[in-house]
Amino acid sequence: MLWFTLESAVDEVYWLNAVGTVRFANHTATRNLGWARKDLIGMNIASFQRDMPEGEFLVPLNLSLVDVEGEEVFEAVHVRRDGSIYPVSVHRREFPGEGDLKYLVFARDTAHRHEYARQLKQAETEKTMILNAIHENLVLYDQDFRIVWANDDPAESSGHSPDELPGRLCYELFYGREAPCEGCTVQRVMETRTPITEERRLLNGKFVKISAYPVFADTGELIGVVESCLDISKRKHAEKRYRELFSTMQNGFVVLEHYSGTDTDGDDLVFLEVNPAFEQLSGRCETELIGNTCRSLFPERETIISRYAAVAKTGESMVFDDYNPIFNRHFCIQAYSPKKGQVAALYTDNTEIVNLNEQKKQSLIQIERNFEQLAILNDEIRNPLQVIIGLSLLSPAEESEKILSQAYVIDKLVNKLDQRWLESEKIRDFLRKHYAYA
Structure with missing residues (x-):
């Protein structure tokens, strides 16, 4: 019964004499070491059991977890027949009696424990690296x-x-x-x-x-x-600066989110965010705008809604001029997509610039008309001047000479006007080309 128990044990079991010679080795010992039982019997345990190399394996045996009274507990390595080694935990107890059997040794293969500890340490190292990063x-x-x-x-x-x-x-x-x-x-x-x-x-x-x-x-x-x-x-500081800029900027700013309507309704956009300047130029307060759609609030603005929807869907920026008939104001609008499905629009009121350009255009047109009137005036002056010269020739010689001399003076002045008109043609061509007022 004792032999059967030792032979079927999961640990390596050895019986040694006083000098460490193996007198018995169970099946687990022969299987793990790769030696036949007849070869192990008579071999000194020092032939295959060595001290645990320092730093070779990761987890030392925790002696506090075992009962060491009356036995020696330590870690070692066993050397297989092929020269490879594996760690073991050894329990050695002195056998009572006067016979040849002095020590009973149990050795358990702990390679799996060390491998598990190595994997845990590696996982702990990787976890620490990740969390510290x-x-x-x-x-x-x-x-x-x-x-x-x-x-x-x-x-x-x-x-x-x-x-x-x-x-x-x-x-x-x-x-x-x-x-x-x-x-x-x-x-x-x-x-x-x-x-x-x-x-x-x-x-x-x-x-x-x-x-x-x-x-x-x-x-x-x-x-x-x-x-x-x-x-x-x-x-948070950046958000604060953004909110201050957003609230105090003179340009209107709005963020909208696009959603596809029905076949009959078409594309539409929902107001997500507006600044005070946009509230002023739209004539509606923030609570009226946020969460509502463009079509429900501004159904007459079909063109601009379509442009915004195109920017939100394609992500391509767009800059265009827009005239709002409700407020009789002109705007330059820069529309871009901050994220897919959204559009942000910056409104710059350029009504004064548009009005100034219109005034400039009208002024240039008036100058052009004045030049045309000048050319007509020159012809109108020459016609009566020819009549005066013809009548002066029928007058007495002394009076005729005086009239002709003054007529020639007037003719020279008209010629100068003609010359100036021809020279001004280059200026008018430049104005027509760069101001497109004609």
Whole structure:
């Protein structure tokens, strides 16, 4: 019965004499070592059992977990017949009596334990690398608000090394308090057992986004909370500057979202955001605009709705001029797509410029008319002048000479006007080409 028990054991079993010679080896020992039983019998155990090489394997034997009274427990390596080695945990007990059998040895192959530990260490290293690469404070708390694990970011912010954080109370370490903070996100997650995400402003003026998630055991018992804390101060300040610019800019600005209507209705857009300048130029307040469609509010603006829909669908920007008959104003509109399915439009009121250009155009047209009238006037002056010259020739010689001399003076002035009119033609061609007023 003893032989059968030892032979069928899952551990390697050896009986040794006082100097370590093998007197018995079970089937597991012969299978693991690759030696036949007849070869092992008479071999000294030192032939195949060696001290555990330092640093060779990952997990040392935890002696506190075994009963060592009356026996020696240690780790070693066994050398197979082919020269390969594998780790074992050895229990050696001295055998009572005066016979040749002195020691009973049990050796268990622990290669799987070391491999499992290696994989765990590798996974832990990869997890730590990933979590430390995240630019957020990641902390795991137990139910007493003690830190179980944390990545590098909270350690840096608290002035401690990552190894110094576990076991410390968060409210003492980070805030110098004797009790959890008022409105503590982690505490509320523990109470409600549900995740919470919120933005908060700290006493130092920084803004943070906090996400906390409950951690449960397999039994459903709450064992802790994982908290993620991200510094969003730069984003909040940028949003503040954006809102200030958005609210004070003189240009109208609107963001709309496109959605396809029915075959009869066609495309439409919903107002998502408007600034005060757009409220003023549209004649409607924000509450009237946000959430409503362009067609419901401005059904007469079919052309501009179609243009906006095209920008939202294609993502291609568009710049065009628009005249709003409701307000009798002219606008230059820059439309672009901030994201797929949306369109943002910047309105620049250029009514004064359009009116000024119109006045300029009318002034140039009037100048052109004046030049034409001048050319006609020259001809109208020459016709009566020829009559005067003809009549002067019929007058007495002395009077005729005086009349002719004045007529020639007038003729020279008219010729100068003709010359100036011809020279002005180049200027008029330039104006026609660049101002397109003709």
